[in-house]
Amino acid sequence: MTARTGRPPAWSYWVVLPLFVVFWGVFAWFLRSPLLPTPLQVLETLMVESASGQLWYHLGATLARVAVAFTLAMFVGTVIGIVMGRSRTTNALFDPMLVLLLNLPALVTIILMYVWFGLIELAAVMAVVINKVPNVAVTVREGARSLDYRLEQMATVYDFTRWQRLREVWVPQLFPYLMAATRGGLSLIWKIVLVVELLGRSSGVGFQLHLAFQVFDVAAILAYSLAFILVVQLIELAILQPLERRSNRWRQPEMAHA
Numbered sequence: 001m002t003a004r005t006g007r008p009p010a011w012s013y014w015v016v017l018p019l020f021v022v023f024w025g026v027f028a029w030f031l032r033s034p035l036l037p038t039p040l041q042v043l044e045t046l047m048v049e050s051a052s053g054q055l056w057y058h059l060g061a062t063l064a065r066v067a068v069a070f071t072l073a074m075f076v077g078t079v080i081g082i083v084m085g086r087s088r089t090t091n092a093l094f095d096p097m098l099v100l101l102l103n104l105p106a107l108v109t110i111i112l113m114y115v116w117f118g119l120i121e122l123a124a125v126m127a128v129v130i131n132k133v134p135n136v137a138v139t140v141r142e143g144a145r146s147l148d149y150r151l152e153q154m155a156t157v158y159d160f161t162r163w164q165r166l167r168e169v170w171v172p173q174l175f176p177y178l179m180a181a182t183r184g185g186l187s188l189i190w191k192i193v194l195v196v197e198l199l200g201r202s203s204g205v206g207f208q209l210h211l212a213f214q215v216f217d218v219a220a221i222l223a224y225s226l227a228f229i230l231v232v233q234l235i236e237l238a239i240l241q242p243l244e245r246r247s248n249r250w251r252q253p254e255m256a257h258a
Helices: 010-031 039-052 054-086 088-103 106-117 121-145 149-157 162-200 205-214 218-257
Strands: none
Touching: 010 039, 039 054, 039 218, 054 088, 054 121, 054 162, 054 205, 054 218, 088 121, 106 121, 106 162, 121 162, 149 162, 162 205, 162 218, 205 218
8 A cells, every 4th residue: 555645556456356357257157147147248248238339328328417417516515615614604504404415315315306306307417416515515614614814814915806815715725625525426426326317217327227137137237337337447547536636736735844
């Protein structure tokens, strides 16, 4: 495990994952059951779905829902978090509702949205947003509470506009908290979107998993799950980790002076 990031070394993935695939293949061959296909059977199903275009269509539908829901949840949650963190009165008024939403099961929210608005795209997206906004708000609220008052005074002395204050004073200090909300948000939204699609949509990875479940097509379930995991990991490596490194750079000057 690296000392700086706390992550396990890269070679561990190249050792553990191949060993897992080998163990899976041997166990599936020994079991010889359609309930546990071999890795080659799953790969074959993945190639067939990819060649037919079904994989890309449903994966694209899921990614679109994730993108829209994530953007809305981050924007609304960030605004609420900043306001609650900067105003004790607002925090006292909205904190009980925030606690209520944090403890409301995601499945209940999804069902209520579909019952109230019908099986439409708006209901699906709103169910995801409502489940995520409280988490973002709580994280950003803590960041807003920890803003350095000395920098606020400096911004006042130099007569910063609201936009300058936000860009030059608040965002750099809030960035680590926004990053934490981003990582936690995506990990939660991925899961909720699949449930939303499984219960009430006619497209997406969750919908395909529902169809495969109905006919006990385990190979299709694992194939779509594998494609989903690969996309999530690609986003992690290409977007989230570079942002996390940038977030850590904001903390390095503080650590140097500590």
